[in-house]
Amino acid sequence: MGRAPGLSVRFKLTLSYAGFLMLAGGLLLAAVGAFLVREGWLQTNDEGAWRVTPGTDFVRGFAPVAAAVMVFLLVFGLVGGWILAGRMLAPLDRITHATRTAATGSLSHRIRLPGRQNEFAELADAFDTMLARVEAHVAEQQRFAANASHELRTPLAISKSLLDVAHTDPDRVTGELVERLRTVNTRAIDLTEALLLLSRAEGRAFAREHLDLSLLAEEATETLLPFAEQHGVTLETGGDVAPTTGSPALLLQLTTNLVHNAVVHNLPTGGRVWVRTHARSDAVMLTVENTGEHITPQLAATLTEPFRRGTDRVSAGHGGVGLGLAIASTITQAHDGRLTLTPRPAGGLRVTVELSPAHRLSSAYRKPHTSA
Incomplete structure (x- = not known):
């Protein structure tokens, strides 16, 4: 200026x-x-x-x-x-x-002001902390842009290859080609919608409403019940009424992503998923827990990064676009909440979302509902 x-x-x-x-x-x-x-x-x-x-x-x-x-x-x-x-x-x-x-x-430059604590030292330390956070954010955005470009380029390259083959081989069966193009196009659309949703959550462009997190958990599990049955995974829901404030659409997307992730990254047979809500005086909590392969704490700490996949845990054909947990983490942050991932000792993962509570609606306990 x-x-x-x-x-x-x-x-x-x-x-x-x-x-x-x-x-x-x-x-x-x-x-x-x-x-x-x-x-x-x-x-x-x-x-x-x-x-x-x-x-x-x-x-x-x-x-x-x-x-x-x-x-x-x-x-x-x-x-x-x-x-x-x-x-x-x-x-x-x-x-x-x-x-x-x-x-x-x-952004890598730091002041590192020597000497004892005073006003200038506090200002310098605060500036160094801000630079470190900005540098980390910029690096994360650069990795995200690179990964997003790679992920979007893949279906486009596949589509181009299929069209080239169709052009050079006119006698090729068009039904198979159209089906493959449809699959690739669907993946590109899913990825684009996920990126738009991620951007919307990061921008906090949503209105807040009073809602019950336990109802969203029930809706998400009922929607994914056929998908879980197809994979031989048992869903179990239950918990307390969990009143909070936020975007119903985004929080439903968060819950759906967590349950879908728990179903996909599960045991080949006999898998289980537990979805619980809890209400405390200082927070409401959503917990999604699943069986599965053993996960190290180091791997669990990276699973919320965009396009980060635990490849050993992905069921064939259902790897997703690699943004499920990243979107869940971003939605949680946009609601001033906290998302934590903890490996289960017996294998699998426990994901906990903590949000600020709203006025209490009721203390009625929802009886667990088990579906196979």
Whole structure:
């Protein structure tokens, strides 16, 4: 932004320091003058004019010395104030340099201001923390853009290959080609819709309403019940009424993603999924737990990254687009909540979503419903 030119902070501090010294010197000289008057060194006659009493030599020598002292204080204040202000503002110069460096796109630079805690150190530490977060966010966005480009390019490349084959082989059966193109196109559409949903959640472009998280959990499990039966997975739902505020569509998408992920990444046979809601005074919780292969804590910590797949856990033909947990995590953050992934000791994963509670609707307990 454009600003009118003005005095530097260092020059202002210098003038302030010199002015303070001059004021202190003036007050000191005034006090000395008052003392001389009180002691009779300086008096006035009947006509109001000053007359000198014994001590004439001292009084006559006092005025030039006082003037010299004031000149010395002025010079000393200007020079000393300039040096002291420079030393005091040196950390601000480092912060300014770091800010300009970051403005050019170099987010890896840090101030790392030495010394003990003070106002400048707090500002420098806060700036370093902000730079670290911005750098991590930019790196995450770059990885996301690269992964999204790769994921979108794959179905387009497959479509091009299929069309090239059809062009060079006119006698090829068109029904098979159309079916394969339909499958590839569906995947591209699903990926695009997932990216749009992710962008919408990140932008928090939604209205908040009062809702019951347990009802959304029941709706998601009922919708995915045929899908779970097809994979031989048993769904079990239950828990407390969980009143909260948020977007019903986004929170339903979150719940659906978690349940779908739990069904897909499960045991080949005899898998189980538990969906529970809990209400506390400080939070409402949605827990989706499933059986499956053993997962390391290191792998679990990365599963919310976009396009991150635990390849060993993916059932054939149902790998998804790699955005299910990423979308769930983003929706949770958009609702100022917290999503945690914890490996189960017996295998599988436990996903917990914590959201802020709304006014209590009812404390009725929903009896568990088991479906195979």
